[in-house]
Amino acid sequence: MSEAMLRALGAGATAAAYTALCLAVYARQRRRRTAAVREAASLSANGDTAPTLVLFASQTGQAETIAWQTARQLRAAGTSVRVMELNALDAATLGSASRALFVASTYGEGDAPDSASVFAERVMGSPVTLPSLRYAVLALGDRQYKNFCGFGRALDAWLHAAGASRDFECMEVDNSDPVALAAWQVRWGDAAIDHEDPAGAFAPWRLARRELLNAGSAGAPVFQLGLVPQAGAIPPWASGDLVQIAVASDPARPRDYSIASLPTDGQLQLLVRQEQHPDGTLGTASGLLTSTLAVGDTVALRLQAHRTFRLDGNETRPLILIGNGTGLAGLRAHLRARAAAGRCDNWLVFGERQAAHDFLCREEIEAWQASGVLGRLDMVFSRDQPERLYVQHRLLQSADALRAWLHNGAAVYVCGSLQGMASGVDAALRQIAGESLWSDLLASGRYRRDVY
Numbered sequence: 001m002s003e004a005m006l007r008a009l010g011a012g013a014t015a016a017a018y019t020a021l022c023l024a025v026y027a028r029q030r031r032r033r034t035a036a037v038r039e040a041a042s043l044s045a046n047g048d049t050a051p052t053l054v055l056f057a058s059q060t061g062q063a064e065t066i067a068w069q070t071a072r073q074l075r076a077a078g079t080s081v082r083v084m085e086l087n088a089l090d091a092a093t094l095g096s097a098s099r100a101l102f103v104a105s106t107y108g109e110g111d112a113p114d115s116a117s118v119f120a121e122r123v124m125g126s127p128v129t130l131p132s133l134r135y136a137v138l139a140l141g142d143r144q145y146k147n148f149c150g151f152g153r154a155l156d157a158w159l160h161a162a163g164a165s166r167d168f169e170c171m172e173v174d175n176s177d178p179v180a181l182a183a184w185q186v187r188w189g190d191a192a193i194d195h196e197d198p199a200g201a202f203a204p205w206r207l208a209r210r211e212l213l214n215a216g217s218a219g220a221p222v223f224q225l226g227l228v229p230q231a232g233a234i235p236p237w238a239s240g241d242l243v244q245i246a247v248a249s250d251p252a253r254p255r256d257y258s259i260a261s262l263p264t265d266g267q268l269q270l271l272v273r274q275e276q277h278p279d280g281t282l283g284t285a286s287g288l289l290t291s292t293l294a295v296g297d298t299v300a301l302r303l304q305a306h307r308t309f310r311l312d313g314n315e316t317r318p319l320i321l322i323g324n325g326t327g328l329a330g331l332r333a334h335l336r337a338r339a340a341a342g343r344c345d346n347w348l349v350f351g352e353r354q355a356a357h358d359f360l361c362r363e364e365i366e367a368w369q370a371s372g373v374l375g376r377l378d379m380v381f382s383r384d385q386p387e388r389l390y391v392q393h394r395l396l397q398s399a400d401a402l403r404a405w406l407h408n409g410a411a412v413y414v415c416g417s418l419q420g421m422a423s424g425v426d427a428a429l430r431q432i433a434g435e436s437l438w439s440d441l442l443a444s445g446r447y448r449r450d451v452y
């Protein structure tokens, strides 16, 4: 990335930071005026000292981060707070609360993210009355999608219909708009929202190598990239985490990529598919990464913790890793972590088009199979036989083995295409495991997805 590009990105960030700062000053003054009143109000209702619930529905972590920031602000103002993901909330807990703040993103086509899908089905799908609840919803979304803030809106409408009273109208945030986010912080106290953002700042990373992985493929080219920080040492990250890449022509919309390596590899590796627009031009970020950028050039990158896709809590379980295409990235990082930890109870189910061209990272996968790191491997090539065969079909064919792994405590990680693959895998998993185990897997963090 040129200096001019980095300057342009810096200018955008400065303007946003200035706006947030102005709102922060206003917020601080407002907080001092209202904290005492609010605190008294929250404690006085029927002598009720129940904590304010701060609830999040998050896929890639933004809503979760904002929920924790909001909770810290409320605590700093003296309010007692309980933070939970929506799937951990039941109707009785919500019914006994006097105030709840919801931070909710939207996934799929206007759907709940995974951390809220059980709540959406179990609680929002049943008759609930919440006459003593006051609430507010911060809905995160992106106007590029048809159902903008679809889940946040549905949640707000459901709460209202259940008799809960709005503290204020549902606040909608397009693409993490800093002004809208600062307005939410203003409601709950100090607007200094950025100082604990785990995503950190964009920094220049140098492209150290790039390799085409699927020469001759019927699909779009997939490249493996190796990046190193332009200055300083390799920073820490965990398998499952993401990076964001900023592009000068679209600085408001950084693109996410799943990290395919570990810090101990000495390089941050990505698997990037080169997108092409219908007019033949290359995708903005994927074109930069796979074509415009030369080896030795730098790109603006930042690490993004992806807590809901990490191994955290599942380290001692068998793992079933399912994916397609560039989804191998997130699965590969996990497999490298498992190999380093000496764990062999890993089952990889991976789909692409043709073995001859699309067996991404073949040597590494075959070496894992030979050394036993992969206790079971299913490569599913959709076009190597007359009928189309995908990973979800292989799961259905292997239903008994899948059930045995699940009953043995396995966790399921899915990475890759949301449409087709992830939805098909989800349907297969529901069918094989049954509704009850399927929702238990989701609610207990044994079913995690990085799908896009």
Ligand SMILES: Cc1cc2nc3c(=O)[nH]c(=O)nc-3n(C[C@H](O)[C@H](O)[C@H](O)COP(=O)(O)OP(=O)(O)OC[C@H]3O[C@@H](n4cnc5c(N)ncnc54)[C@H](O)[C@@H]3O)c2cc1C
Pocket: 060, 242, 255, 256, 257, 258, 259, 271, 272, 273, 274, 275, 276, 277, 278, 279, 282, 283, 284, 285, 286, 287, 326, 327, 329, 450, 451, 452
């Ligand atoms: C959590 C997550 C993880 C991800 N991980 C990976 C990964 O590991 N590897 C990977 O390759 N990708 C990954 N992605 C996808 C990645 O973030 C980008 O979305 C992808 O690379 C396309 O971005 P782009 O800027 O190249 O395309 P864009 O330029 O944004 O175009 C994307 C699409 O928008 C439409 N479009 C945009 N502009 C035009 C135009 N002018 N004319 C017509 N149509 C247009 C087209 O349909 C096009 O295909 C991930 C996404 C998420 C959310």
Ligand SMILES: Cc1cc2nc3c(=O)[nH]c(=O)nc-3n(C[C@H](O)[C@H](O)[C@H](O)COP(=O)(O)O)c2cc1C
Pocket: 057, 058, 059, 060, 061, 062, 063, 064, 105, 106, 107, 108, 109, 110, 111, 113, 140, 141, 142, 143, 145, 146, 147, 148, 149, 150, 175, 176, 418, 451, 452
């Ligand atoms: C695959 C995918 C599907 C999405 N679908 C929608 C959608 O239908 N409507 C919407 O408003 N936003 C949609 N978004 C945008 C997210 O809601 C938005 O990026 C949000 O800030 C993510 O927050 P989180 O990190 O807490 O999950 C989608 C994002 C992705 C990656």
